[in-house]
Amino acid sequence: MAAALATAPFAFAWRFARVYRVRAGFPRRHIPTHDPAALGLAFETVEVPSGELRLPAWWIPASDGAAGPAVVLVHGWESARDRTLPMAWFLQAAGFHVLTFDVRGHGLNEPETLPMSAGEFGSDALAAFRAVIERPEVTSAAIVGHSLGAIGALLAAAADPRVAAVVATSTPADPARLTRQTFRLARLPIPDLIAYPLAWWTSRVFVKPRGHRPSEVSATQAARRFRGPLLLVHGDADRVVPFGHLARLETAARAARADDPGSGPVESLVVPGGEHSWLYEFPAYRVTVARFLAQALGGPNPPERAAQLAEAVPAVRLPDTDVQLGAIADEPGGFRSLARVLRPTSRPRTAARP
Numbered sequence: 561m562a563a564a565l566a567t568a569p570f571a572f573a574w575r576f577a578r579v580y581r582v583r584a585g586f587p588r589r590h591i592p593t594h595d596p597a598a599l600g601l602a603f604e605t606v607e608v609p610s611g612e613l614r615l616p617a618w619w620i621p622a623s624d625g626a627a628g629p630a631v632v633l634v635h636g637w638e639s640a641r642d643r644t645l646p647m648a649w650f651l652q653a654a655g656f657h658v659l660t661f662d663v664r665g666h667g668l669n670e671p672e673t674l675p676m677s678a679g680e681f682g683s684d685a686l687a688a689f690r691a692v693i694e695r696p697e698v699t700s701a702a703i704v705g706h707s708l709g710a711i712g713a714l715l716a717a718a719a720d721p722r723v724a725a726v727v728a729t730s731t732p733a734d735p736a737r738l739t740r741q742t743f744r745l746a747r748l749p750i751p752d753l754i755a756y757p758l759a760w761w762t763s764r765v766f767v768k769p770r771g772h773r774p775s776e777v778s779a780t781q782a783a784r785r786f787r788g789p790l791l792l793v794h795g796d797a798d799r800v801v802p803f804g805h806l807a808r809l810e811t812a813a814r815a816a817r818a819d820d821p822g823s824g825p826v827e828s829l830v831v832p833g834g835e836h837s838w839l840y841e842f843p844a845y846r847v848t849v850a851r852f853l854a855q856a857l858g859g860p861n862p863p864e865r866a867a868q869l870a871e872a873v874p875a876v877r878l879p880d881t882d883v884q885l886g887a888i889a890d891e892p893g894g895f896r897s898l899a900r901v902l903r904p905t906s907r908p909r910t911a912a913r914p
Contacts, residue, residue, distance in 0.1 A: 573758055577765035584742065585675020585766065587665055592642035594878050596620050599649045608661050610687035616668045617641065617661035617688065620648050621697070622860065629724070629857035630657035630698045634685045636707030636730075636837075640667035646840050646875035647704065653873045654850040654866040655859070659692050663709070674769045677735070679777040681708050682715025689716055689723060700724045700857050704849070707731070707801065707836065714782035725789040725824070725856035727849055730798055730836050733805040734778040735763035741802060783809050784816040789824035789856040793845065795834020806830070827852060838877045846870040 596603035601620050608615040618641060622628055631651050633644040641660040648658040663684045665672040672680075685703055692701050702725035705713030710728035717723035732738035740759035743750055750758065763774050775781050783790065790813055794806035810828050817823040829848045831839050839845045850870035854863040861869065 573761050574765070576758065577762040580739075580762050581675050581766045581769075585677070586672065587638045587676060589666055589669075589671065590638060590640045590643070592640050592662070592667055593880055594642040594645060596645060596648065598878070599645055601645075601649065601652060606659075606691075608659075608684070608688045608691045610664065610684045613664055613669070613684075615661045615664065615684060615687070617659055617691075618648075619695075620652050620658040620660070622652060622655055622657050625697070626860075627697045627699055628655065628657060628860040629853075630659065630692050630695070630701045631853065632685065632688045632692055632701060632703045632713075633658060633660040634681060634688070634703060634705035634709030634712045635660070635663065635666070636705075636709045638666070639706075639709075642667075642878065644706075645878060650840065650846045650850065650870040650873040650875045651704075651853070654854065654870045655861045656853065656857075657692075657695075657698060659688060661688050663712070675766065677767045677770065677772060677777050678708050678711035678715065678732075678779070679767065679770055679772045681705075681712025682719070682777065682782075683712075685709070685712040686716035686719055689720060693722055702726065702853055702857060704853075705729065705731075711777065711779040711782070714779050714786060715777065717788060718782040718785035721788075723786070723788060725791070725853060726786060727791045727793065727852065728779070728783075728809070729793040729839055730795065730801050731779050731792065731805060731809060732801045733780050733808040735767065735774040736760045737805065737808075738801070739763045739766070741800070745800070780809055780812045783813040786813075787817060787820060787823040789827075789852070791827045791829065791849065791852045793829045793831065793839060793848070795831040795836065795839055797833055798836045800836035803830075824856070840875045841877065843871050846873065846875060 604619040606617050606619050608617045635644050641662050644660045648660055651658050662669050663681055665676050703713040704727040706729045710731035713726050717726045736759050739762050743755050792809055794803055796803050813826045831842050847867040851863040851867040854866035
């Protein structure tokens with residue numbers, strides 16, 4: 561009896577982590593419903609090779625088509641390339657070539673058979689960057705990511721020194737803190753004394769099928785390794801990734817560069833009233849991002865001119881973009897969610913979606 565009572569919490573933690581991995585590891589796919597032509601942008605449909613995959617993408621050239629810097633856009637969880645189009649619009653107006661693509665398991669890609677984490681966003685962001693930097697009209701390139709796409713941007717930049725700059729928006733600091741936050745979003749009645757170690761354990765079980773370790777897919781660790789210009793942006797009303805994650809990332813990045821005079825600057829922007837998504841609707845966001853990229857990439861327009869051009873674009877979210885995260889929407893919350901942990905694990909519905 562004593563042995564059973566002693567091992568029960570560990571058995572529950574293992575069971576919880578495995579069920580969490582199934583329920584939260586397979587994104588609902590959003591099939592793109594708009595293309596760049598909806599915003600009057602000329603574009604080319606291309607593919608990004610990422611391992612054995614061919615990720616669908618749009619190449620949106622700068623208006624004059626001349627050689628110049630480019631920006632790779634990385635969308636977030638359960639999103640797709642069409643939801644980055646307002647970003648592409650103001651960046652193209654500021655003079656940059658833009659590539660936006662569907663991360664694996666998202667958009668027009670086939671569903672994945674293994675649970676996904678930020679590691680896959682990083683692999684695909686790196687593949688997209690390498691495809692862009694090889695284009696003859698591209699002189700340099702940066703990566704701009706949102707949420708898990710922002711972690712992917714940092715992971716890619718830490719892996720390839722040719723990444724000239726990173727803009728990371730609404731970025732989760734590390735897997736354990738992100739997992740703990742999903743417990744809150746699902747309204748699981750778990751006290752902090754239990755929730756934090758459970759999140760620590762769950763994050764390790766979550767990434768194991770792909771051969772990752774949490775430190776390898778951590779935005780904080782990647783921000784320490786990347787030494788190029790870095791802009792961190794967060795809305796102070798973000799209810800998905802708490803605002804405090806920004807300070808943790810900024811502190812880590814600055815501390816890593818303290819003894820490296822050749823490293824790039826670390827900048828941050830707090831958007832008052834900004835939520836997790838759609839920060840491009842704030843003029844201050846467009847101005848800051850365009851100015852930062854023009855400075856980091858050396859053009860094509862002077863930083864202040866790029867800022868003015870970006871600010872003038874009426875970037876707003878496109879229709880059918882306000883969708884709650886599927887794993888959260890499906891949870892009843894409270895003790896009912898905990899009770900579901902004891903049920904047999906079935907194949908995730910999202911893995912079979914057409």
